[in-house]
Amino acid sequence: MDRIQNPFSPGAGTPPPELAGRETILEQAGILLKRVKAGRPEKSMLLTGLRGVGKTVLLNELERMALDDGYRTTLVEAHEGKSLALLLAPHLRRLLFDLDRIACAGDRVRRGLAVLRSFVGAIRISVGDVDIGLDIEPEHGTADSGDLEVDLPEVFAALGEAARERKTSIALLIDEIQYANTTELSALIMAMHKVQQRQLPVVMIGAGLPILPGLAGESKSYAERLFNFPEVGPLPEHDAFRALQEPVRAAGVAFTPDALREIFRMTQGYPYFLQEWGYQAWNQATATPIGLQVVFEANARVAERLEANFFRVRFDRLTPAEKLFLRAMSELGSGPYRTSDVAEKLGVQIGKIGPRRAGLIKKGMIYSPSYGDIAFTVPLFYQFMRRAMTVFPSP
Incomplete structure (x- = not known):
């Protein structure tokens, strides 16, 4: 051979040679893209699933579909511990400059750039020095409060109005979205809410771990009315x-x-x-x-x-205490696991494992599929932990 x-x-x-078993999600995304392009409201999408199920592959395919439908697109990957505003700002700048190149910039495109300049100025004040090369006067009083939940919806609305003026549509794709903190996720949801209220041609397609629907619901109770949450499984x-x-x-x-x-x-x-x-x-x-x-x-x-x-x-990103926690989980079988059973395996009171549990959730190693339960986000990780058990002491 x-x-x-x-x-x-x-x-x-990496795209597989045969994208099998994802026809329903692709069809659902196709309807979303075509309805928004036609000026009809439709829920955006947040894909959820464990590691290794192909969420990133699907995001890349959905971006290709959006480009084929005439969308202007950008694909962002969120990072643990990095400001989402800092990640988004240069991508939003590129989209607005892309709109500018369609033809002579109209009023809405110029305003969008001014609003983004205001937003960047507020980021500089709140998180430190940042420069994305916008040589334009800011629109004072818009998207410059320093409150992301106030400012980001203004930026998305200005972007959507610019796209509508240029007779095109925008697709924002965000991978690893579970790394957004509560305020950032709330701001994204509020921004899409504003976009939908004004029926602007902007869609957001995100992907994250199975904790994402719960995080979105906790952040804003109306999230389920703005997004569909297709599950990407084995x-x-x-x-x-x-x-x-x-x-x-x-x-x-x-x-x-x-x-x-x-x-x-x-x-x-x-x-x-x-x-x-x-x-x-x-x-x-x-x-x-x-x-x-x-x-x-x-x-x-x-x-x-x-x-x-x-x-x-x-595994190598974990602290010794976190490794012991995951080892205790793996010794209980394939999961999901009751948190109380893990505490008992570790020989400690359940209240004392809270920080370790929270740290592992933040690192994307475990999630809570239901109240009181935890499970690995990485398929078959419990088998690996059993093989790795000689590396560190028993709990």
């Missing part, structure tokens, strides 16, 4: 088989049914893992069809790569 022709591409956000068996079989068919290769079933059993349908197993099985095979023995032989290499590239990079 020619390794150069290997169709699989495991990687962070693929069912038939879609997982398609994600493996269709790419190799183009090269005249096939997996045997036993091989497909074994890969599905090992991956539980998680797209990143499917790509990794498909990639290694192709490289291990010497001829078609790719059979069960080839999959068995590929397992060791897959495990090695997953530990180095998927699990270990997250």
